[in-house]
Amino acid sequence: MSNQNLSATSVQTETQAAPTQTQKTTSTYWYTCKYAPVEMLAGFGLDSDVVKKTPNLFDDAEALVGPRMCGFSKALIQTVMDGNISHLLLSDCCNAMQRSYDAINALGDCDTLDMLEVPHCGDECTRERFAKDLKTYAHTLEERTGRTLDLEKCKQACTQMKRPTTPYIGLIGVRTPVWLFDLAREALPLPLVDLTCAGLRDINTEVIDFSGEDAFFTTYANALLDQTPCARMANDRDRAHLFDDPHLKAVVYHTARFCDFYDIECAERQTIGGVPILHIEEDFTHQSEGQMRTRIEAFAEQLRGLGIGSDEMRGILKEDETANSSAQTAGQSPAGSSANSSSSAASSNGKFTKNEAADRNSDLVAGIDSGSTSTDVIIMDADANIVASAILPTQGSATKSAEASLNEALQAAYIPRDRVKKVIATGYGRDAISSQGNITEITCHAKGAHYLDPNVRLVIDIGGQDSKAIALDGNGAVKEFAMNDKCAAGTGRFLEMMATTLGIPLSEMAELGDKGAQTTTITSTCSVFAESEVVSLVAQDVPVADIVSAIDRSVAKRVCGLTRRVGISDTVMMTGGVTKNTSVVHAIEHTLGRHVETDPKAQLCGAIGAALSALDR
């Protein structure tokens, strides 16, 4: 049974110890929603559990219901198709579950498939209806199992939920895949409590009357409907309680693409203020794991900066993992392992002469930004002066690219390796690179932009794989950030795809964009659609410059959508490799309605932030 206790530690323990789906017996009744009558199932002696473990790929399911359904519904259908569910109890809670029912029913792969109609409101007549539906379902189970409802067993299965009594971070919104919960739990500085649509089952068991069946169904229906409402309920005002708990110190708000119920609550809560909120969105595949890790770790860094998760707050002693990590990796700097590697790519600097570098005797630090397109290195002295830099394409592996870039920077400035005393890595490859620590590129871009211009309050970073909007304070600390979802639209990769489709080099795109007429538009919603549209425009003989202009505006629209989520400031800086594409910069300026700064070192912004972090340590 899954009678979750809301105490923070027990949630974590339960999740860790939760059996995988295949370990369960084939008699288990799997359910998907907190309104499922699990206590009643227990009354029939039926084991039940919420569907947690789902496959990472669901191509067959997607073929059945199409791509525009939420990832959970596709993962659920795929789980059934894979033969891992014999008994499934769905709640008729949204269009996705209705279509899941249709698909699973058509497949016929479950031994039993039930759909419980959960009302959208809790007025008297719908409560009565729900009670009748529970009774009808009980009769179905009676006929199916040959057993009668044992109210004493129902009572035993009831567990009163307890609110957390120590500081915690709430996971709110749409249910998450197990890997995402685990990732967040490990990264965040306080216990993570699952308050999502499938996690928060706060039934007041004291109001349930077990004296007889009629009384039971009436009171049980009330108890189920009186839970903290999920966002599909017509009246969701009681959800405010989730955010009012004094022990709630931060929120990870999870939304799923194509599940629209929770986004607006997240946006409202971010506007209202209060506890820090991280909004993450994914689609139940592992493909977004790298990006999720970056976001969550950046949030953890932000929280630690605010003192959230300190030993005092936790009330428990916690090892200084960072220091420990640094100690473990001391002496394993990239230079040490890259002594035999070489690079043929050109350095981006060349500002420093052998004599200048040789005159410096102080210790140096290095920041490495391991991106999907390039690996950038900055070497700084103790006074935060840049003494060398390098930008090389990321090729082969993150580690080798980091070694090559670091060597390139060292050689360009005639700096011996042993003068670099500390290396901090950032970017997608940061975990792979051997260094004295790693920090997310969110924090690093904020620090880097502050270094380049202390007046900057908003950073727009368009990298090869993703785009970000980062709001920062006067000290260069992250106030808030937003990243694009898994779709490539609005990234450097998207521009590469479009250049390939048009058959022109990226450099030419940068020149053409400003020359094109703004008469054509391209979708900003989906990169796949966009590619198809470009092909159509080419077929219509639309001038290439006009198409490029449309592509630039599409990217600008997408990226500026992110900036609105964090708040638009007067001083905006754009970083990342796409700063070299001036027509995109101009399109963003036009869309934002304000000047956007760029800096010759904009592409090195992440590496600068990493080097500054090395100095801080």
Place this chain on the structure above:
Amino acid sequence: MDVVQQFGRFISDNVDKHPVAMQRVLTAGYAGRRWALQAIPDKHLTFARQDAARITMDCVLGMLTSPQTSAAISLFVPCEIMQAAGINCFSVELLSAFLSGTQCEQKFLTKAGEVGFPETLCSYHRTFLGALESGIVPAPEFGVYTNVACDGNLITFRQIEKDFQIPVFFIDVPTRRTEEAVKDVADQLRHLTRFVSAQTGHVVSEDDIAEHVARSKRTAQNFLRYTDMQRDHLLVSDMTSEMYSALIMHPLLGTEAAERYSEELVHDISEAPAPGDALRLVWCHLIPNMLAPVTERLDYSTKAYVAACDIAVDALEIVAESDENKPYEAMARRLVYACMNGNFDIRIRRIQSLVERTDADGVVLFSHWGCKATSGSLTLMQHVLDRHNIPSVILDGDGCDRTNSPEGQVATRLDAFLEMLSARKREKDSGQETPEHNSSKENASSQKASGQKSSSQKPPAQKAS
């Protein structure tokens, strides 16, 4: 740049700074258009189609000029109660379709995104929400909505209640189709009458409602008669007119205008010529009247035309046989048996029925962006149609956001489908039909679905309630 484009751009460029002034500009523009529809109507269309444009424009103008006597509704809400109270009902889709036609929907979609509405939410709903947020349209007196068809309704109406303090009434429609469900919804509709009376100060009697329900019944009978005549007559149309039909048969069903329109349709089609070799299509879901590859091929065409749309016909068979002396039950039954309520089986049966009624050559299954209720069932529906040897094609697109459709792909799919239907028709006429050539399979998903077990052949599941 044409006049409409310039008008839309002017509104988009100025609405942030001057929302009230732009509301007046929009109203004046629509009033001018209303005059043009009367004075110089579209000569390609017959009187009924011309009148449909005027009827829907009157509805939109009514909400712009008299918001205090207007109600926003979700598409499937029966409106006879509000009509009896003298309230002008407009659906989210109606208003958004007009804003899209004015080419300013992008501004309101962007506005909705800024407020926090996800881009995967139906674009009709986002445009409506963005328009309200921007102030280009006034807040209606109240709203009425149901869970039928679209989760977007739940999000949209709850939000307008919060953001604009618009009183809303929710009708929770069970997805099972039973007389008990009809009774349940009928009770809720009785509560709706009290709500409407409280909002308007107008005491609505059951007799008043029954009168409107009786009008709905006559309208439904006319519209079905018109639908049945499609097999023998080609009444030239365009996609916008088809969309108007779907809208008139919902928020305006029960009004004198809708009844007049249905009579005009019967009259016009009875005088229309025989369809000849023209391909007849049944359209599933909302009509994308702004999607160029579709309008270029089907507007005013005598080669292929939409003979019926499942959203327009919906539950009119039930309405046509309803008992006006039990108005609440009549309206409730229409909701419970709506084509988009609950599982997809009733919808596919309706589509099959429309194919039979119109002797259609094929079915276009339109997957409107953001409508999970439809897009999630299209492959399953195509599978059923395949088994019944009814050709079909799935078109992905967006009925409201003109920048959000893969136009090249839509054009190719639709062209290939029409070519396939023509070839099939020729074979059929020459007595050489090959059953294998019965479906457009360029969509990989449909091929996958063909490999699945049949729901009708193997129905293992049992509904709990």
